[in-house]
Amino acid sequence: MNTEILLSISGLHKAFGGLIAVNQMQFDVHAGEIVGLLGPNGSGKTTVMNLISGALSPDEGKVVIGGKNITSLPAHKISHSGIARTFQLVRVLPDLDCVENIEAGLAYRTNPLWGDAAHKAALELLDRIGLAKQAHIPAGDLTYIDQKRLELGRALALQPKLLLLDEWLAGLNPSELQDGIALVRKLKDEGLTIIMVEHVMDAIRSLCDRCVVMNAGTKIADGTPDEVLSDPEVVRAYLGDSHA
Ligand SMILES: Nc1ncnc2c1ncn2[C@@H]1O[C@H](COP(=O)(O)OP(=O)(O)OP(=O)(O)O)[C@@H](O)[C@H]1O
Incomplete structure (x- = not known):
């Protein structure tokens, strides 16, 4: 494993009124790793993703990428620091075709592309993600x-070092799931570092180098998929005491 730490989270804390959604979270992500962020519904996973991507500011704690402290920076500055994300509910521009959707992403990155250069880069990116044939179809018809x-x-158009996938594989049928897993694996092989919030166990076992498991805002396990999924505390968090 590459020992270079790309992302480091420490002492992260976020409350919504009286509810502590994230409580003293800390973990590191090494360059080139896929880390699964797991936990039962409501355990705080999406909030952690929002704190990393700048959609939310923590009450306490630090988020550092590549040695740079990005805690509480606005989302656009964080994206320029090399972090891009997908959302649980897909966000594409439905009336624009696929090329135009990617071009919109290319215009917002640190070294923006416009015109012919953007068009060429968008077609290359669509090919990379398996959408070359759909280039001129409106996103809403996909x-x-x-x-x-x-x-x-659109996330890759930002040329991230770290990609955050929030349940990107949810809702796919079995053959789509295999295609989705293959695409994520290809991105890892290209050198991308990924944090994925995921409930699909096949995907977690086949993709994740390491998993961090949360329950009620707190980290309860950190290890390989086999280690964490057989950890009695993790089993208890997902299934209740009678199964542990
Ligand atoms: N903006 C908000 N305002 C108030 N409460 C919130 C807000 N966002 C999240 N919460 C609460 O914080 C807790 C953690 O939510 P979060 O969405 O991070 O969990 P999760 O692990 O991602 O859940 P799921 O797997 O269901 O997506 C939940 O109790 C949720 O209701």
Whole structure:
């Protein structure tokens, strides 16, 4: 494993009124790793993603990427620091075709591309994510998995070092799931570092180098998929005491 730490989270804390959603979270992500962020519904996973991507500011704690402290920076500055994300509910521009959707992403990155250069880069990116044939179809007319691919493409257009996938594989049928897993694996092979919030166990076992498990805002396990999924505390968090 590459020992370079790309992302480091420490002492992260976030409350919504009286509810502590994230409580003293800390973990590191090494360059080139896929880390699964797991936990039962409501355990705080999406809030952690929002704190990393700048959609929310923590009450306490630090988020550092590549040695740079990005805690509480606005989301656009964080994206320029090399972090891009997808959302649980797909966000594409439905009336624009796939090329135009990617071009919109290319215009917002640190070294923006416009005109012919953007068009060429958008076609290359669509090819990379398996959407070359759909280049001129409006995003709103794509199948669900293709909309997910396109949203991923918009994130990749930002040339991230770290990609945050929030349940990107949810809702896919079994053959789409295999295609989705293959695409994430290809991105890892290209050198991308990924944090994925995921409930699909097949995907977690086949993709994740390491998993961080949360329950009620707190980290309860950190290890390989096999280690954490057989940890009695994790089993208890997901299934209740009678199964542990
Ligand atoms: N903006 C908000 N305002 C108030 N409470 C919130 C807000 N966002 C999240 N919460 C609460 O914080 C807790 C953690 O939510 P979060 O969405 O991070 O969990 P999660 O692990 O991602 O859940 P799921 O797997 O269901 O997506 C939940 O109790 C949720 O209701």
